[in-house]
Amino acid sequence: MLRTIALLILTWPTFFTAIACYNETHINKNGKVTGRSEPFFGFYDSPDTARATAFIANHDLSKIHTYDVDTQSDLAVNFAYLGRYKEALTILRRLYKENPGNYNVVANLGTTYELTGKNDSALLFIKKSLAIDPESHAGSEWVHVKILEAKLNMAKDPNWLLKNSVLQTGVTAGSAISDDLVNKALDIEYQLKERVPFTPFPEAILANVFNELGDLLATQLSVEHAYIAYDFALQYGAVEQYGVQQKMDELKRMLRKEKIILPSWRAYYHNRQSEKNINDVVETVTKVVSENKDIVSGFYDQYKERQREKERIKRRNNLLIGGGAFLVAITGFFVWMRRKK
Incomplete structure (x- = not known):
């Protein structure tokens, strides 16, 4: 048993990695069967600060100028993950x-300019980066541009979101399947995976974006x-201005009809x-098991021996019970024969 547990602990990350390449079959709201080769993105509630701290600790900041450009840029990014934007900007401006x-x-x-609220500068530099590499982030940076433009529009008109879509993908309730709209949906998922960790609930722009993503996916x-x-749109504050709850209720009926768990x-x-706590437990148990193989093996052998002993006792008891029943039957037979005579 312990060996089985240890094997599962050691192999579960590989298992989840392996299934990522399966093809999934889905259905859109018009009943058409569709497919995708990757699952829906999962989102983290915060940046990976533990990893960022470790990355910075592995470098001598007093000699930062001796590192190559990409390493210095990575250091700036990790400062940003920790909320140390001033240090990140100092490095990046110089670079x-x-x-x-x-x-x-x-x-x-x-x-980094965006994370410090300087959206005009952020838009300027994101557009410059797109000019350098239009296919960066799998060609999804247009989403970043649209979000920055929406932030600037909202600064001018606080009610802008009530009348406008942030991403302006052109999707409607009756949109037919097209490669363009499918790719836009996947681009938005990609960008949200990077943005959500920096964006706690509620947030009006992401409520709008998740609503439009829902329309695309549906x-x-x-x-x-x-x-x-x-559902994410609701968490980010899309109350009723987009009719999100009504859309969910319509999909709920279809999901139940298709026997898909909500x-x-x-x-x-x-x-x-x-997740860190779970990983720490897995790492600790794995380490204990690997460093105490003989002890674990001994416990396992003891467990198996106890199981064998239980089986021996069970067989002996069954024989005794069976033998006793046989003797009772024979005795009864002879008593019956004597009375018959």
Whole structure:
């Protein structure tokens, strides 16, 4: 038993990695069967600060100028993960002066400006990074641009979101399946995976974005994934201005008809600290098992011996009970024969 547990602990990450390449079959709201080769993205509730801390600790910051440009840029990114934006900007501004054509530097500078609320500068540098590499982030950076433009529009008009779609994908309730809309849905998922850890609930722009993603998924790919996207829209504050609850109720009927268990945003929103605690437990148990193989093996052998002893006792008891019953039957037979005579 212990050997089995140890094997499961050691192999469960590999198992989840392996199934990531399976093809999934889904259905859109028009009843058309669709498919995708990757599952719906899961989102973290915060950046990976533990990893960022470890990365910075592994470098000598007093000699930061001796590292190559990409390593210095990565250090800036990890400072940003920790909320140390001033330090990140100091590095990235200097690197930009020295390397204005380096995509990583330009894009990271734009993102850091956004995290500090300087959306005009952020948009400027994200557009510059797109000019350097239009296919960066799997060609999904158009989503980043649209979100920054929406932030600037909202600064001018606080009611802008009530009348506008952030991403302006053109999807409607009756949109037919098209490669363009499918790709837009996948681009949005990609960008949200990076953005959600920095965006706690509620947040009006992401409520709008998740609502539009739901419309895309419902018409193009999957009512199940659309339901999750709408659920996230509600968490981000999309109360009734987009009719999200009504859309979910419509999909709920279809999901039940297709015998699909109703999904929830909670299953796709991972708590970084909880995951760390689980990983720590797995790592500790794995270490104990690997460092005490003889002890674990001894416990296992003792367990097996106890099981064998139980089986021996069970067989002996069965023989005794069976033999006793046989003797009673024979005795009864002879008593019956004597009375018959």
